[in-house]
Amino acid sequence: MLVLSRKVGERITIGDDVQIVITRVAGGRVTIGIDAPKQVAVRRNELAPLVLETSPAKLMSGLEAQIA
Incomplete structure (x- = not known):
């Protein structure tokens, strides 16, 4: 590192x-x-498990839970 x-x-x-x-x-x-x-994915580490899920609805609900 x-x-x-x-x-x-x-x-x-x-x-x-x-x-x-x-x-x-x-x-x-x-x-x-x-x-x-644009072709380089940049995401926060804590969101990586959510991105692996295939359902966009699950992704949005996970993001909403983190915001709340």
């Missing part, structure tokens, strides 16, 4: 097509932006 320290506005490039930019640091929270081609 590569661990980097970055400041707001600094970028990290992955491969030729993916860039991560640090957009905000507040308290213990870091906000990032990800710029990637």
Whole structure:
């Protein structure tokens, strides 16, 4: 695992097509932006099990449960 320290506005490039930019640091929270081609799937790890389900209705109900 590569661990980097970055400041707001600094970028990290992955491969030729993916860039991560640090957009905000507040308290213990870091906000990032990800710029990637449409064909590259970018998703939060906690949503991965929901994406594997085949039913779009199940996916939406899982997302609604996380929001509530």
